Amino acid sequence: xxxxxxxEVGRSRLRKEDARLIxxxxxxxxxxxxxxxxxxxFLRSTSAHARIASIDTSAAKTKPGVIAIxxxxxxxxxxxxLPCAWPITEDMKAxxxxxxxxxxxxxxxxxxxxxxxxxxxEAHDAxxxxxxDYDELPVVLDLATAIDDADLVHPDLGTNKSALWVFDSAEAxxxxxxxxxxxxxxxxxxxxxxxxxxxxxxMEPRSVVVDPTGExxxxxxxxxxxxxxxxxLALTTNTPEHKIRVIAPDVGGGFGGKLQVTPEEVVxxxxxxxxxxxxxxxxxxxxxLVSAHHGRDQLQKLTLAARxxxxxxxLKVELLADMGAYLRLVTPGVPILGAFMFNAxxxxxxxxxxxxxxxxxKTPTDAYRGAGRPEATFxxxxxxxxxxxxxxxxxxxxxxxxxxxxxxxxxxTVAGMTYDSGDYEAATARAKELFDYDGLRAEQQxxxxxxxxxxxxIGTSTFTEMCGxxxxxxxxxxxxxxxxxxxxxxxxxxxxxVEVVTGSSxxxxxxxxxxxxxxADQLGVPFDHIEVLHGDTQISPRGLDTYGxxxxxxxxxxxLKAGEKVIAKARKIAAHLMExxxxxxxxxxxxxxxxxxxKSTGITDVALAVFAAHDLPDxxxxxxxxxATFDPENFSFPHGTHLCATEVxxxxxxxxxxxxxxxxxxxxxxxxxxxxxxxxxxxxxxLAQALYEEAIHDETGTLTTGTFADYLVPSAVDLxxxxxxxxxxxxxxxxxxxxxxxxxxxIASTPAVVNAVIDAVRHLGVRDIPMPCTPMRVWSxxxxxxxxxxxxxxxAGGGLGSIDTAGGSR
Amino acid sequence: xxxxxxxxxxxxxxxxxxxxxxxxYLRDKLGKVGTVVxxxxxxxGSCTVHLDGHSVKSCSVLAVQAHGSEVTTIEGLARDGKxxxxxxxxxDNHALQCGFCTPGMIMQSIDLLADxxxxxxxxxxxxxxxxxxxxxxxxxxxxxxRDAAHQMRPxxxxxxxxxxxxxxSRTKSQISGGER
Numbered sequence: 001x002x003x004x005x006x007x008e009v010g011r012s013r014l015r016k017e018d019a020r021l022i023x024x025x026x027x028x029x030x031x032x033x034x035x036x037x038x039x040x041x042f043l044r045s046t047s048a049h050a051r052i053a054s055i056d057t058s059a060a061k062t063k064p065g066v067i068a069i070x071x072x073x074x075x076x077x078x079x080x081x082l083p084c085a086w087p088i089t090e091d092m093k094a095x096x097x098x099x100x101x102x103x104x105x106x107x108x109x110x111x112x113x114x115x116x117x118x119x120x121x122e123a124h125d126a127x128x129x130x131x132x133d134y135d136e137l138p139v140v141l142d143l144a145t146a147i148d149d150a151d152l153v154h155p156d157l158g159t160n161k162s163a164l165w166v167f168d169s170a171e172a173x174x175x176x177x178x179x180x181x182x183x184x185x186x187x188x189x190x191x192x193x194x195x196x197x198x199x200x201x202x203m204e205p206r207s208v209v210v211d212p213t214g215e216x217x218x219x220x221x222x223x224x225x226x227x228x229x230x231x232x233l234a235l236t237t238n239t240p241e242h243k244i245r246v247i248a249p250d251v252g253g254g255f256g257g258k259l260q261v262t263p264e265e266v267v268x269x270x271x272x273x274x275x276x277x278x279x280x281x282x283x284x285x286x287x288x289l290v291s292a293h294h295g296r297d298q299l300q301k302l303t304l305a306a307r308x309x310x311x312x313x314x315l316k317v318e319l320l321a322d323m324g325a326y327l328r329l330v331t332p333g334v335p336i337l338g339a340f341m342f343n344a345x346x347x348x349x350x351x352x353x354x355x356x357x358x359x360x361x362k363t364p365t366d367a368y369r370g371a372g373r374p375e376a377t378f379x380x381x382x383x384x385x386x387x388x389x390x391x392x393x394x395x396x397x398x399x400x401x402x403x404x405x406x407x408x409x410x411x412x413t414v415a416g417m418t419y420d421s422g423d424y425e426a427a428t429a430r431a432k433e434l435f436d437y438d439g440l441r442a443e444q445q446x447x448x449x450x451x452x453x454x455x456x457x458i459g460t461s462t463f464t465e466m467c468g469x470x471x472x473x474x475x476x477x478x479x480x481x482x483x484x485x486x487x488x489x490x491x492x493x494x495x496x497x498v499e500v501v502t503g504s505s506x507x508x509x510x511x512x513x514x515x516x517x518x519x520a521d522q523l524g525v526p527f528d529h530i531e532v533l534h535g536d537t538q539i540s541p542r543g544l545d546t547y548g549x550x551x552x553x554x555x556x557x558x559x560l561k562a563g564e565k566v567i568a569k570a571r572k573i574a575a576h577l578m579e580x581x582x583x584x585x586x587x588x589x590x591x592x593x594x595x596x597x598x599k600s601t602g603i604t605d606v607a608l609a610v611f612a613a614h615d616l617p618d619x620x621x622x623x624x625x626x627x628a629t630f631d632p633e634n635f636s637f638p639h640g641t642h643l644c645a646t647e648v649x650x651x652x653x654x655x656x657x658x659x660x661x662x663x664x665x666x667x668x669x670x671x672x673x674x675x676x677x678x679x680x681x682x683x684x685x686x687l688a689q690a691l692y693e694e695a696i697h698d699e700t701g702t703l704t705t706g707t708f709a710d711y712l713v714p715s716a717v718d719l720x721x722x723x724x725x726x727x728x729x730x731x732x733x734x735x736x737x738x739x740x741x742x743x744x745x746x747i748a749s750t751p752a753v754v755n756a757v758i759d760a761v762r763h764l765g766v767r768d769i770p771m772p773c774t775p776m777r778v779w780s781x782x783x784x785x786x787x788x789x790x791x792x793x794x795x796a797g798g799g800l801g802s803i804d805t806a807g808g809s810r
Numbered sequence: 811x812x813x814x815x816x817x818x819x820x821x822x823x824x825x826x827x828x829x830x831x832x833x834x835y836l837r838d839k840l841g842k843v844g845t846v847v848x849x850x851x852x853x854x855g856s857c858t859v860h861l862d863g864h865s866v867k868s869c870s871v872l873a874v875q876a877h878g879s880e881v882t883t884i885e886g887l888a889r890d891g892k893x894x895x896x897x898x899x900x901x902d903n904h905a906l907q908c909g910f911c912t913p914g915m916i917m918q919s920i921d922l923l924a925d926x927x928x929x930x931x932x933x934x935x936x937x938x939x940x941x942x943x944x945x946x947x948x949x950x951x952x953x954x955x956r957d958a959a960h961q962m963r964p965x966x967x968x969x970x971x972x973x974x975x976x977x978x979s980r981t982k983s984q985i986s987g988g989e990r
Contacts, residue, residue: 018901021909022893022916024844024884031843121827203848203856203910203944252846252910253944285849508908508945673904677946681907684947708853708942716935716948 005589008517008527012673015513016532017506020250027249029207029222030282037209038067040268040281041123043113043130044291045105048141048361048701049153050134052103055113059129065122068275069130071113072100075270080236082326083261085228085481086333088357092163095154095359097326099263099270105134106153106325107363108702109290111263116271116279139361139701143299143320146358153325153359162323162357163332167339167415169351175414178305178350181314185305189386195375196771197297197322197695199289199705200368201713204252206292207282208265210272216245217273221265224254225545226505228482230537232261232329233269244269248535251507255685256367257292258507259547260329289711290703294695295368297322298335298375304383305350310391310398314350317342317379321357324364330371331364332357333480337372337466340415344380345424345464345639346402351414361701367547369685369746373465381461381751389762395460395755396428396437403462410732417466419637421729423665424462431641431663434723440645440659448763456658457646457760461752464639467740468553472631486550487542488558489627490519490566494611496604498523498530500562501627503543504555505535509742510674511551515559517670518736522563523603524590542629549636549740552670557734558630565626570606573624576617577601577609636731636739640664644752648760653779655691655757657720664744665727668737672726675741679724682745688714689746690753691772712772813877817842818886826873832866833857835873836883844885844913848942855941858914859883865921867914867940884913887920896920899958900951907945915941919955928959 020026057069072079075098082097101112113130117123138151146153146160153160169175182188209220217239223229226246234241251258264281272279283291298321305314321335339353370377384402388395403424404411412418432438437458444456469475472483487503500515512532520527533539546555567587574592575582578599585592593600606624609615613622645658662679669675692712696704705711712718730737750771757773758766766781814823817840826835836842836859847869848856857868860882868881887894896919899905906912915938922929922937929937934955935948943951 012904014901015904017909018906021906021912022884022897022900023888024842024913026844026846026909028843028846028910030846031837121829201944203854203908203942204846205848251908253908255944285851285854510907677904677907677950680947680949681945682947685944707851708849709851713942713944715940715942716938716952719948721931721949721952722947 008520009670011517011671013513013517013527013671015510015674016516017510017512028204028252029209029220029249032209032220032280034209034211034278036277038116038118038275038277038279039120039123040271040279041115041120041127042111042264042281042287043115043127044287045101045108045110045112047105047134047136048108049137049139050105051137052101052105052112053133053135056131057113060115060126063122063126063129065118066115066126067118068116069113069126070100070271072098072102075100075267076102078237078270079266080238082263082266083232083236083329084327084331086330087479088165088332088336089163092332093157093159094162094327095157099266107361109363110325111267111291114267114271116275141360141362141697141701143322143358143360146360147320147356153361160359162327162359165336165339165355167353169414172416174416175348176350178314178316178352181305181350182303182316185313186308187306187387187390189304189306189383189390191302191383191386191768193300193302193379193382194770195296195298195300195378198295198368198689198693199695199711200255200257200292200295201711202253202255202257205283205285205288206258206262206264207280208268209278209280210268211278212272212276213278216243217269219244219246219265219269220249221246222251222258223248224251224258224505224507224547226535226537227503227543227545229261229265233265236261236266237269246537248505254507255369256295256371256547259367260293285708286706289706290363293328293366294324294363295365296375297365300375300379302379302383304387306387308391310387310393310401312346312348312402315343315348317353319355321355322362322365323357323359324362325359326364328364328366331366333478334365334367334371335375336478338376340417340466341373341376342380343414344377345404345462347404348414362697363703369682370743371548373743374686374747374750377461377463377465377747378751381463382755385460385755385759386767396432399460399462400428418634419464420634420732422464422637422639423727423729424639426727427639427663427665428462428641430725430727431643431661434663434725435643435659435661437643453651454647454649455760457648457756457758459644459646459752459754459756459759461642461748461755463642463748464637465744465747466635466637467549467743468632468636469548469550470635471633482544483631484544484554485629485631486544486554486558487627487629488555488562490559490562490625492566492607492624494608496525496529496607498525500530500532500559501540502532502534502555502559503540503545504551505543505545506551507546509546509551509678510671514552514670514674515556518556518559519563522560523566524588525604549742552738553636553734553740554630554632557632557736558628560735561628561630562626565628566624567603569624569626570603572617572620573606573610574601577606577615632734634733636667636733638664638666638739638741638744640744640748642748642752644756646753646756646760648757648778650761650764650782653775653777653782655773655778657687657753660720661723662745662748663725663727664741665729666741666744667729667731667739669726670738676724678741679745680722682743683722683749684714684719686746686749687719687753689750689771692718694772811874813874815876815879815881817881818883828872828874830873831869832871832873832876833868836868842883842885845883846910846913848910853942854911855918856911856914858917858941860917860921865918884916894920895961896923896958899954899961903950903954903957905946905950905954911941911943915943915951919958923955923959923962927963929956931956
């Protein structure tokens, strides 16, 4: 090793993770099989709200291969209540959340019994002959009317309102009174936007295997959160924590959808304990869509006050957020994560946010990529376009007039957040250049002038977000049930190889590669000599897992801190070995060199010397290994400018993305290739919210988008190629200078697309189109039909209408 | 029912239930867990394998329909420790993140390149329409397939993957889901 080796950080290193994944040598949970493995299948409610009058399992028990059938009544004593870790207010109302419904079902798809059989097919055969009698109860589905409490989801609570959470800048002392701003406004923009219900739709269906035959209960689960799951399983089922080991093997995507403690995990654990045999459950896609938690689902009433010159003076946000039937792990807190983001990059002097969390008889909602922040970003970026239209200003100009200038950082916002760094001017200038903003505006004018059937629209989103969850003290102040630190350990092996243990739990993000790059530079060891270990509570004993774009800004910082400790330990020993003072040593490229000499020793040589332990300084333990826990001092605030051009066929309502440019600023970049990949995938999901995806229930509460034929996860044909670029404003709150990237694309893109669709047809009198902007909705809006919330209903498969990359939109 | 089927170059003879899907036969009976199941409506394409040289969604084929046929899965692509050019291109172009859709995506890509050795972007997107990916936004997958096309000129894949047209049965009954 020499000090002149090209740094790993900043290189587009190809991923270590790929070798297994491209050859099929994978370890998905469903791949596992164990001696005597039994298979679990869940019976799910077909009713959205009913008393369970009876469950007759007698016929099912006689079916071939059936070992046991368990109902809610059978598990009532031991199943506990599924955890909700985020009681957002002291008076928050939370119903008991049994893993198997005991006497009442509250959403269609809720688990009510399980069959455990020798094969999966036999378990499903037996499900068919279980007879359930339901006494139907009134179904509460509509968010807007649910708050009237005419019918109740949980009659024992006396209301459908779970909690009201308020932030007011006048009360908090971070700004002035929004009502005064509204009263004195020269311009008021009032809008109601619907954040439709989405389904995370990770590609790997959830799967759980529990083996009770060892000293510990070993749980394999397709989860983002092995560490949190271990603790929560212990608390929920009253099992000693040290008797549970959780392993997240290869996990096929999550996007927040696997940030959960699920009924299925609890029931599999209890079933395995009870039978003394290993059990496995793997869901079907239909089962996943109806029972894994959903995302978004808000009704947003917004009031923006401004002066006629375009200066914003106040923002009032009144939300209704659909919890679904139960509060899952962080359900109540998801909309609250948006509370600090509606003001975005703009200098609002007055701000008020009030969110009412509401129960309905639908699948519970919880985190989905962006969690709270896409909702906020959509609202404010749509409003800024509406303000520009109202004042006949350029949408970018009105934003620039109000955004925080580069020389104003660090900047404390009206929501009380301190943004450490950013350069909105640079990102926007670069985006406009790549986009050919002026050229496309000219083309837009030309098409309008000649009344082209296909109209061009340009949408802007100059987003920011807060991620890198999170400073523990802030989480404490928000009543979250845990901290936001992350843990790491580094083990120096005698042969010079290095093991890095991380509490982050990757499921596609490429941590093994990125962490190796960081450690390779820090310790001066080759990239390939580093193994990153994760996802097993026995290998990685402490951690808070992966979500909220936290892994790099928090998890990798813990790795860096552990590395610093390793170097500090090695320095003492190197000084001893070379008989010099510690202060005389400099460390670079893996070598301790005595200043002013050519005398040096490598850190891997020190590792070997420590292993032998023949000649160590007095009082020094024979180990270089170190661990560290990092608690961030602040969130990170990535930002960027996204520009979208759409071609809207005014005769068919079909939308084609003509061009999508984004320039993101996520601070320093460890691996540009991985970052681009994160952005691409994020954009795809945000764009899918704008154009394709919606979870829809019929009037009885049945999910009608219950398969991938109806719930429109976009295919390759439905998406354009994206132009991505970056500006770099290093974060000042962590030593790596990094900000999160996992959610940025999703948070930013939805309003850019919808703004572009509306911009294409605004001159025809359209000022809003509910998401997803399906051909039917766009066409109806152009026809002048009412497309407010009461307008065109969603329908399964309604977003069909692929972007034809070959032949345009016609 | 007794079937004989060659999977990744090895011939197997097994008794299978008539209702058993090919993908479950591959996974549960043969341990070919590289091929995965992502949906239950044939929309996602995660289970794509080659049946007699053509891609099929193995969730849409009964195991008994594969009787007498040759099946290639993701596990049978690499030769003598060398990756198939499409596998290599997926790695080189960061065309996977979580990797769950990857086996199906690679199998479908090979099939599409066999039909069209030099597809443009639109042809790749259309050729992969039946395979869903939730991580990548498809951008790098498209890039990888086109990169592989350049690497593979003029042929499409290793010897075993090239099946002379006249000898290939493309009847609907044999390759349900792979009809074109």
